[in-house]
Amino acid sequence: MNVTVFGTGYVGLVQGAILSEVGHHVVCVDVDADKVEQLKLGIIPIYEPGLEAIVKENHAAGRLEFTTDAVAAIQHGQVQFVAVGTPPDEDGSADLTYVLNVAATIGEHMERDQVIVNKSTVPVGSADKVRAAVEKVLKRRGRSDISFDVVSNPEFLKEGSAVADCQKPDRIIIGTDCAASIDIMRELYAPFNRNHDKVIVMDVKSAELTKYAANCMLATKISFMNEMANLAELLGADIEAVRQGIGSDPRIGYHFIYPGVGYGGSCFPKDLQALIHTANSIDFDAKLLKAVESRNKEQKTTLFQKINQHFNAQLKGKTFAIWGLSFKPNTDDMRDAPSRVLMEALWSAGAKVQAYDPEAMEETQRIYGNREYLTLCGTKEAALKNTDALIIVTEWQNFRAPDFELIKALLSEPTIFDGRNLYEPNRMAAKGFNYYSVGRANLP
């Protein structure tokens, strides 16, 4: 099938790549000319395990093309995917500017019947807005004879395992009431739908809401666990024992109930805000969602509070080693990362940071530039030199069993603030560390 994908970000690029790998002929179009040039050269602008090889192989085979030429791209595809960003507007609502721009461009240049697929995360009612935008242009062109459908096909990939998630999706949501579109979407996804039928067909609005409901549910699990962790700490309980205790109940399960330093990334914070905004717009008070958001904002400050308390609010002139900058492991994404809240709080208090992250340092450099207060180090050990304490923000695999003797030797005092509960408090005490973690007895 000939497919066009608008947007070569995390979603569009991965989607385009895996569709081309099964044999579809995909043209990815982006307005960012630098990105397109890089992709043509096989340089992948994001870090996503497994992606580079698939992009290079299918680009070389001619099944995956990159262009800034929207006109040619639209003419190529029988299906037009919209996978552009939907960032939060100032009031928290999802900004549909990019999506509607793409809709107008498609309307401007489509010459035959089309299926337009919303892959971007968009509020309930957006498919109608896309339809109206396309219809308006077609009418002006005098081409109301061209028919099209707008399908909602939300994406559920997780950054860090995006390729695997798209190759083996848990579900493929298709929101439309048009039988012909369902048929085309089923054919397109058939290579990913062999083990059992993962396609769930529903009306457009339900499909749009499903995406928000999924992310809000996941964010709720995290904020719930963080609330329990804060309680556990005050009550002298151990959240890790509690986590195992509740996870063993199959109705709860072990997935996604880790306490920590709050959720970040490009999706949970913005999608939660967008759904709260949608609720407000229809005079519905989304009490639970607001609480989830407010717990998360506070949670992002917990490490700083512990650090500040340990050093009796005397952080000026201190230097801290930070391990982990990306909002979660296996990605270079720094959007809304808890590390940013922490670093900015440390800088405001007059402290310096020496940081290491396996993938996100380039992105950190891009965001903060050359700051006197931030040194990015080539290894996790280099980040420790001449610092007053180690702070762990992201749970990358190679932070799990470090050389503690070396850490002790490099730090000016043996203190670790662990935002991901990677180590055992008793063992850390036995090794002579002041060890602070989340929701467990802190052992200074």
Ligand code: NAD
């Ligand atoms: P992104 O910011 O990484 O990429 C968006 C891309 O769209 C950019 O390269 C941008 O240049 C391009 N673009 C903007 N306007 C364009 C236009 N008119 N024509 C062509 N390209 C254009 O965004 P992303 O993370 O891939 O997210 C895209 C959408 O998917 C968002 O709605 C997001 O909420 C949703 N989503 C993201 C994830 C995720 O993990 N990142 C997961 C599921 C859903």
